[in-house]
Amino acid sequence: MTQSEPLPVDGERPTGPGRAPAPRSAVRQIAAASVGNAAEWYDWYAYSYLAVYFADQVFPKGSGNSLVPLLSTFAVFAVGFFMRPVGGLLMGAVADRYGRRTALTATILLMGGGSLLVALTPTYASAGLLAPVVLVVARLVQGLSVGGEFAASTTFLVESAGPGRRGLFSSFQYVSTTIGQLFASGVAVLLVHTLTGRQMDSWGWRVAFLIGAAISLAGLWIRRGAQETRSSVPQQAARPGLFEAVRRHPRESLLICGITAGGTIAYYTWTTYLPTYAQVTSGTDKGDALLAGTVSLAFFAALQPLGGLLSDRVGRKPLLVGFAVGFAALAVPLLHAVGDDFVSLLIVQCAGMVLLTGYTSVAAAVNTEIFPARVRAAGIGFPYSVTVALFGGTAPYLGTWFKESGHPGTFPWYVAGLCLLSACVYLTLPETATRPLDR
Structure with missing residues (x-):
């Protein structure tokens, strides 16, 4: 702390560019x-x-x-x-x-x-x-x-x-x-x-x-x-290049892809595609499917802070592994359990939302804790968005394509496989919850 910076009062953290804000x-x-x-x-x-x-x-x-x-x-x-x-x-x-x-x-x-x-x-x-x-x-x-x-x-x-x-x-x-x-x-x-x-x-x-x-x-x-x-990069320091994060931190960039792959396919399947999946595979009424999707989304939003708080106590890794292993083991039976009625669809969606919270509630924290502050935003943004476009954005299209090609049961295995891949990545991650964040 320099002499020009005020000392903290009563334990309050000093504020300013590059520091966490006061409560x-x-x-x-x-x-x-x-x-x-x-x-x-x-x-x-x-x-x-x-x-x-x-x-x-x-x-x-x-x-x-x-x-x-x-x-x-x-x-x-x-x-x-x-x-x-x-x-x-x-x-x-x-x-x-x-x-x-x-x-x-x-x-x-x-x-x-x-x-x-x-x-x-x-x-x-x-x-x-x-x-x-x-x-x-x-x-x-x-x-x-x-x-x-x-x-x-x-x-x-x-x-x-x-x-x-x-x-x-x-x-x-x-x-x-x-x-x-x-x-x-x-x-x-x-x-x-x-x-x-x-x-x-x-x-x-x-x-x-x-x-x-x-x-x-x-x-x-x-x-x-x-x-x-x-704060912005000091004038005497060179500003980070456009591809500096990928060039200097290739391992971290690949980690973002591995962390995101299973999470994004599970997220888009459960929050966006599942009502349509229920309609095309089980003949669920459109109104029932949309209502189940809306109720489960509200339930999902309420779960997020609970997952975040839990990760601050027990760490990010247990939640990530629990999500990925849970989806790898249960994605197929859960999707096969979707019936043509409102209750079965709602139960399947809410069960998936509980598992999914293990990823969604901590993904931002894990991604941020991986990269140094100098290239953190670009380091996260590029590999994350590429992975979402490849696996999350294509989930509804692949699910429909499998159905039209006569293999509707393949899509649940595809979801489970990507989650298993991410589980392997999560197991290799160091725990970052207790590490100080580079600023």
């Missing part, structure tokens, strides 16, 4: 990361929920096939998904070079701008090919933002935590993600039940994206008052 500012730090993350994922899921309403407005039908607009819309969704690694790399570099708060400001501005652009996308009838071009640009911007958001908010959350609280702070990454998903679902349901079908097709779907832009503005205001957790 009185902890709530503001969590809110700053969470509100932006929720806004990001609200916009991301609103697109998938409402695509069926604006597909015909933006894309022309081809050869009389009414599915062409919807397929084109989901193709644009996939393009946005694969922009996430670029966002993780670029925004992660911004966070490492200029500070976490700067990157968080950039990501929420990009998401709000992308959401506004979707809301203002012209129809194909009025603008021709310009309509799908505008939508593609909007999704590219949003994909860039989502990839960068995880890199920046993960490091920001965990660096904001005091000693013995990194797991708890880490858990809010998925609390806010789930809240954003639930809010998107709620807004979509409210619009569908309030407006007529013609109103939804013509302008109703735009309302959801205008709401997203407004949430982003609120998030921007909250983030502007947050405390920076790491």
